[in-house]
Amino acid sequence: xxLVDRIEDKTAHICVLGLGYVGLPxxxxxxxxxxxxxxLDVDEARVKAIQEGRSYILDVSAQDIARLxxxxxxWATTDYDILTSTDVVFxxxxxxxxxxxxPDLSAIIAAATGIAKRLRREQLIILQSTTYPGTTExxxxxxxxxxxxxxxxxxxxxxxxxxxxPGDKVYHVGNLPKVVGGxxxxxxxxxxxxxxxxxxxxxxxxxxxxxxxxKLLENIFRSVNIAxxxxxxxxxxxxxxxxxxxxQAAATKPFGFMPFYPGPGTGGHCIPVDPYYLSxxxxxxxxYTKFIELAAEVNQSMPYxxxxxxxxxxxxHHKVLRxxxxxILGVAFKKDVDDARNSPAERIIELLLERGAEVCYNxxxxxxxxxxxxxxxxxxxxxxxxxxxxxLLAENDCAVIVAGHSCYDYAWIANHxxxxxxTVNATQGIQNPRAxxxxxxxxxxxxxxxx
Numbered sequence: 383x384x385l386v387d388r389i390e391d392k393t394a395h396i397c398v399l400g401l402g403y404v405g406l407p408x409x410x411x412x413x414x415x416x417x418x419x420x421x422l423d424v425d426e427a428r429v430k431a432i433q434e435g436r437s438y439i440l441d442v443s444a445q446d447i448a449r450l451x452x453x454x455x456x457w458a459t460t461d462y463d464i465l466t467s468t469d470v471v472f473x474x475x476x477x478x479x480x481x482x483x484x485p486d487l488s489a490i491i492a493a494a495t496g497i498a499k500r501l502r503r504e505q506l507i508i509l510q511s512t513t514y515p516g517t518t519e520x521x522x523x524x525x526x527x528x529x530x531x532x533x534x535x536x537x538x539x540x541x542x543x544x545x546x547x548p549g550d551k552v553y554h555v556g557n558l559p560k561v562v563g564g565x566x567x568x569x570x571x572x573x574x575x576x577x578x579x580x581x582x583x584x585x586x587x588x589x590x591x592x593x594x595x596x597k598l599l600e601n602i603f604r605s606v607n608i609a610x611x612x613x614x615x616x617x618x619x620x621x622x623x624x625x626x627x628x629x630q631a632a633a634t635k636p637f638g639f640m641p642f643y644p645g646p647g648t649g650g651h652c653i654p655v656d657p658y659y660l661s662x663x664x665x666x667x668x669x670y671t672k673f674i675e676l677a678a679e680v681n682q683s684m685p686y687x688x689x690x691x692x693x694x695x696x697x698x699h700h701k702v703l704r705x706x707x708x709x710i711l712g713v714a715f716k717k718d719v720d721d722a723r724n725s726p727a728e729r730i731i732e733l734l735l736e737r738g739a740e741v742c743y744n745x746x747x748x749x750x751x752x753x754x755x756x757x758x759x760x761x762x763x764x765x766x767x768x769x770x771x772x773x774l775l776a777e778n779d780c781a782v783i784v785a786g787h788s789c790y791d792y793a794w795i796a797n798h799x800x801x802x803x804x805t806v807n808a809t810q811g812i813q814n815p816r817a818x819x820x821x822x823x824x825x826x827x828x829x830x831x832x833x
């Protein structure tokens with residue numbers, strides 16, 4: 383039976399290589415759609431969790447995993463030889479940058495190498511990892527063709543960017559529109575047919591490079607607009623204007639405006655990374671993405687400004703940073719998620735420690751948080767989330783809201799600490815707090831006696 387027929391009647395065996403925040407929801411989504419799915423990952427703990435019907439990602443239900451495993455529609459393994467019996471392989475591995483902000487494609491290269499050794503005719507390979515334009519054709523394709531098979535003739539190759547938005551209760555793998563670019567029209571058509579089984583809206587572009595660039599545009603658009611409001615937030619502080627009020631007012635315009643919000647910096651697996659992937663690749667063409675890099679620079683400066691706010695607040699209470707106790711509230715990269723990759727909390731904590739502060743944190747979604755081993759703080763440390771109690775708030779000289787989780791009672795927090803730095807407008811509307819609140823993007827410079 384041809385691959386197109388196996389896709390249409392859902393007898394195709396799908397492998398998702400990489401079971402992280404992108405791969406696991408994708409694997410569950412295709413299993414729910416009626417396909418037999420095997421997850422492949424080098425992390426034995428992840429594989430064991432799936433085999434036992436447990437979830438390690440907040441957005442994926444353990445009940446769904448357990449049910450799909452019991453129904454034999456979902457399984458997981460560390461054995462690459464499973465690829466010899468699969469019809470479709472999705473590559474969903476991480477694509478971070480290194481210390482010099484250069485792309486690190488080692489996981490993609492390792493995945494492609496593992497596939498190439500087991501590649502067979504009629505297989506469809508779809509890269510989903512976010513990367514720079516050209517990766518599918520310049521990096522993945524040559525490795526796969528070391529098998530002796532030719533893409534577009536013996537096997538099929540496409541790129542379809544992931545669009546997972548952790549913590550989103552509305553959009554998920556089952557209803558997000560898909561973009562796909564195939565090496566050949568047949569490659570694109572097969573990928574389209576498969577992806578349409580998961581989500582009916584599939585937009586086909588002319589090439590993998592166009593699909594790769596579309597993903598970067600989506601995230602760079604957000605990076606640039608976040609940088610704009612971050613810069614305006616700093617200006618508003620000096621001008622005595624509340625940036626949150628300004629954004630709310632501007633958002634009443636029904637056209638030509640989309641609200642973005644300032645904060646302690648950007649995090650996650652895309653927004654802090656994608657601008658550097660594109661700027662690195664652009665240099666190959668003697669092109670410098672100055673506007674994009676400037677936005678990334680503004681966003682990366684925000685943790686330093688948060689530390690300045692902490693110092694200013696402590697000064698108002700006749701204290702210095704060295705020796706002060708600082709409590710970080712939320713180390714995930716955004717509210718209501720358990721993903722702490724590239725979280726601005728990492729840099730904030732490192733800067734505070736390097737300047738002599740004592741730092742602890744609470745995050746109900748992130749029980750352990752690693753920092754350090756960087757030029758900002760040489761020592762590698764693993765911190766543990768501390769129970770959020772009245773005594774913890776009282777014994778710290780300053781609490782800093784970095785990730786504004788919905789589970790926090792901000793009125794209670796503001797009434798049990800002395801100094802509170804709010805970087806995400808979580809304390810809006812709180813009346814007569816005990817704490818002296820300094821809010822990013824608002825007029826906080828005052829000579830008034832602190833509460």
